Amino acid sequence: MRKRDRIVSALLITPFMLVTALVLAAILNIMVQSLGYMPVFDLYDITLKYYIETLRRPEVVQSLAVSLKVSALSSAAAAAAGTLICAALVRTRKTRGAMLYTVRLPILVPHTVVALFTVAMLSQTGLFARLAYAGGMISDYTEFPAILYGTGYFGVIIAYVWKEAPFIAYFSLALMSGVSETLGEAAENLGATPFKSFMHITLPLSLPAIAKGFLIVLIFSFGGYELPMLLGATLPKAFPVYTYIEFLKPDFRLRPYSMAMNGITLILSLMMALIYAVCMKRLMKKLGGGYEG
């Protein structure tokens, strides 16, 4: 590289490095404080006691379990529904135009508004309850199942699926329509039924994009705040909601506890990403590394 080019490229990458440094600084800060090192408050001992004490509290474990459940169930359902929607778009050749814009709509709707949508549809006086009454299925709104604010977090899960299934469909669309138009159609020309060609050719080759979309929504819904805060139960609280309550406690000596909770979220998110990376490597080997997600 010429000297001038080296200077130019160094200048070009600098802002990115600064932003990345910011993320690393936030991670470092969480690690340092969660290990109990806060010189401002005379806390110097590096210890795991905040992690251990936090994980010993039953309400923390319950909250963690709720968040993992919400994240796993909603992401799995979103991936399945998203794949189906994507396949339908590809099969009916509606990969542009009004239908595609409809599918993209939930991606543009903020989570706070998604919460309002969910309340208007699924609360005990929501539209579905009214339809059930009009259809004679219930005789009073108290008979409609309490989907929202319950310990099962079903309202939160449904809300996430409404928003994330279209995301996964849109995220996988380019790859799936590419595969379908080339290899999928070749298989059909050779006599495979559309279903067989989808199951054996198009779906496996589209998996990299679907899996990447799944990972993004998995980590997002695990760390998401708005939906469980607005639609979740009082107890157990979703883990990020609980963490923020601990974070807001005015006594700064308690700060290591909330930072340990953030550390736990961070470690689990990294583990999800790691498992994804390992699975992808295996998948790529199986597929022969021809397509990248």
Next chain:
Amino acid sequence: MKDRKAMNAVLLITALIILLPVIVILIWTVTARWPWPGLLPENYTLRTVKEMLFGSNSLIEILISSVVLATLVAIIGTVIGLMTARATEIYRIRGRHVVGTAALLPLIVPGTVFAMGIQVLLIRMHINDTIAGVVLVHLVVALPYCVTIMMDVTAAAGDSLEEQASVLGAGPLRSFIDASLPQIMPGILSSASMAYIISYSQYFTTLLAGGGKIKTLALVLVPYIQSGDRALASIYSTVFVGSALIVFFLLEAAIHRLMKTES
């Protein structure tokens, strides 16, 4: 053909599930009373419009601050995305694969975790509770998308046209603007559109970095949802999503026009 029919049914149901809540919320915006078990409201009113325009929250101010914030994030995010992509795809700097992976880091660190982790640093830099602090935090959340999009289009465009221009005597900036910029313009617009929407939608990060002093539509909407005033919550949501859609479709239309003239 049977499978195509089934797939059309899938799309129909999908569209219904997506659009039904939108319609219900639009009805709620002008609802005065909607008692159980009616399928439609009993009376309609424009109270919500009045309250939104002249109530305790000044809508215009909040709208302006939301738009300014999102525009800043869109511009800065896309410029950084473009600079990063030039460094990795054109100048092919050493460790460019690390850059590609590092760009995805904010997708792995949840926004809530990042916001709580960075708050102390914002305070130390004296930019907590300011627009600058909020822009910085939103930027981190939006940048993975900006960088990935810009890397993709820059790699696809390559630098052969630019090299020809510089061989013909154009300076580096001139040859970038004349040769590469038109090619990557659709990417620039979709990166900006993505960053705009992400910033516009942020609730938790805005709350933490802005300390409640930087008010956006996302922030003023939440108390209305919590208080159960469904009519007011609905009209704020409509303005919120509607204004985002306007920007999105303007950028989308520009992308389409560029793609057409390109081909």
